[in-house]
Amino acid sequence: MERKIYLALAAVLVGFLVYMLPLGLNPQAHKLLALLAATVFMWLFEVMPLGITALTAVAFAVVLGIADKKTAFANFAHPIIFLFIGSFLLAEAFSKYKIDRYIALFVLSKDWVRKNSLIFIATVLFIPWFLSMWLSNTATTAMLLPIVAGLLATLYPDGSWRNKSVKFLLLAIAYAASVGGITTPVGTPPNLIALGFLEKEGIQISFGEWILKVLPISALTFFALVLYTYRLIGRLPVDRIDLTTLKREKLNSTQKVILFIFLSVVVLWLLPTFLGLLKNIAPPLEGVYLWVKHHLPTEVVALLGASLLFLIPVKEKKETILTVGDIRKIDWDTILLFGGGLSLGSLMFKTGLVSYIGQKLAGILPSSEFMVLLILTTVVIFLTEISSNTATANVFIPVVIGLSHQLGLDLEKTVMATTLACSYAFMLPMATPPNAIVFGFADIKISEMARVGLIMNLIGIFIISTLVYFLF
Secondary structure, eight states: OHHHHHHHHHHHHHHHHHHHSOOOOOHHHHHHHHHHHHHHHHHHHTSSOHHHHHHHHHHHHHHTTSSOHHHHHGGGGOHHHHHHHHHHHHHHHHHHTTHHHHHHHHHHTSGGGGSOHHHHHHHHHHHHHHHTTTSOHHHHHHHHHHHHHHHHHHHOTTSGGGGSGGGHHHHHHHHHHHHHHTSSTTSSHHHHHHHHHHHHTTOOOOHHHHHHHHHHHHHHHHHHHHHHHHHHHOOOOGGGOOGGGSOOOOOOHHHHHHHHHHHHHHHHHHHHHHHHHHTTTOGGGHHHHHHHHHHSOHHHHHHHHHHHTTTSBOTTSSSBSSOHHHHHHSOHHHHHHHHHHHHHHHHHHHTTHHHHHHHHHHTTSOSOHHHHHHHHHHHHHHHTTSSOHHHHHHHHHHHHHHHHHHHTOOHHHHHHHHHHHTTOOOSOGGGOHHHHHHHHHTTOOHHHHHHHHHHHHHHHHHHHHHHHHHHO
């Protein structure tokens, strides 16, 4: 407790020192910069939950006279907040009724999985990569680890696999979950943060458009991860793996209902993009496209799908699929962190702080757009090793937008490169929850994780900067 109080006082001191610097800022922007410095300090040392820190920072923006209460708290009602809530509730149903586990067991219990080592590794990593496009990467990793560890135990009954390179397969599961998360807007919080800021800049990216643009980056990283993991582990006697240990039950009626609702939501998320392509071929579909686009936005679809889960009863129980208790289980900390970050980001624009930082950075960065993308990707990937990817996105995306305006860069490219880089931290246990889970589960040393993760960081830097430059 005393440590947290001392750290909170240190954060106040950091903010005060920043405010005393002769930076030539207007008073509002200078106070906001001091507040941001104190907030980032609190985030780095996790003095309070990240979401509470963000909420407190917005409250202090009112206290310090940076904004009035309506302006400061307006972004907590941003539509994307409700996309968070809806998608988190859908993911909670998946986890609560173990549908993610069913999918994992269904795939891994197939005989072709044991055809050779490369197919086995690719299959094991495909599961978290795909599931994390729609579900929490943390929950996906936690669910899959004991299943794969059980398969490895059939190869090494004495438990010696924990002392062999094969343990890096479990680490690769965490990496695959992080890589898969970038593929869809709901895969990881930084994606939605980027959409929120881009929307304020007049750039609209639909659910389907995001997938079409980001899937090549995610897929190429996935293939690189599979080959890298295969090189680390080498050949495995996969024919000795006993797949009968994977006891798989049939889907019950409740699980089928959840899957149907989830798939219906995904179809409706993708429908505007599909209709947008078809209307160019069949002009009469223009009216349908416009109706769907305006009346069924992703946030509304997510909430409608999630609300159905509170109406449909479970046959075996006297309750509905989701109950009020499940509402408490979703990640409210991330929701508050997003709302607070979006509010602080908006204030950075309104006070002129973004323009100021953009001008300063523009003077030291190269004029080459590719080099700027490379530098941004590198800085963000290594920074997010020691800070929350959501917090990093909240701070960096507004700065990158200002920098793009100053240098005349393609705004979508710089924001997307920064956003995707937020999810590519592979070196340290504290970088992402999946890394931390595997670190404790598989007895991996920090030095081993840093060595293996550094290669993945470098691969990620190259893939993100190159493909964003050429494909966006």
